[in-house]
Amino acid sequence: MTLEILKTKEELRNLIDDYAYLGDEKKIAEVMALFTKDATYTVYMNGTQIASTTGTDVLEKEFNGHAALVKTYFTLNGQHTVKIDGDKATGTSFSQIKMVREADGKDNITDYSVRYDDVYINTAGKWLISERTGYFLIIEARSLNN
Known part of the structure; x- marks a missing residue:
């Protein structure tokens, strides 16, 4: 493995970590700076596609709408593997995300x-x-005992 590949892997890991840090802090405009202007974001929950958005202008509105409903985000990133091909790369990463919302x-x-x-x-x-496709594989909701 060359030094250049190691450097690229670190940059890509920092990219997905920045996505988590900024998202947790609800810095949505800064999250959008991590995407290409024509980026596509698709979400699957329990195997069903529930959203697909193209372009950071639309994506920013959707993220802001969602963030307004969430009191607290907490994201923990796990493994991240990438395949690099020049100026293009693909990657798979795993995250645990907690969202606190108020109801009643x-x-x-x-x-x-x-x-x-x-x-x-x-x-x-x-x-x-x-392009980012999120597969929400396990979803558990419960009352939070503070």
Whole structure:
């Protein structure tokens, strides 16, 4: 493995970690800067496609709408594997995401076990997400006891 490949793998790992950090902080405009302008984001829950969005303008509106309903996000990234082919790469990463929402005066937490399949593009020396497909494989919701 060359030094260049190791550097690229680190940059791609930092990209998905930045997505989690910024998302948890609800810095949606900064999250959009991690995507190509024409990026596609698709979501599957329990094997059914529930959303597919193209373009960061639309994606930003959707992310902001969702973030307005969530009191707290907490994301923990796990393994991340990539295949690099010049200025294009594909990757698979796994995340545990917790979302706290309020309903009827009570906090509820939903735990998501997610696999992301990504396509990354290097544009002007910076890696960006061109396509992201999220597979929400396990979903558990319950009251949060504070």
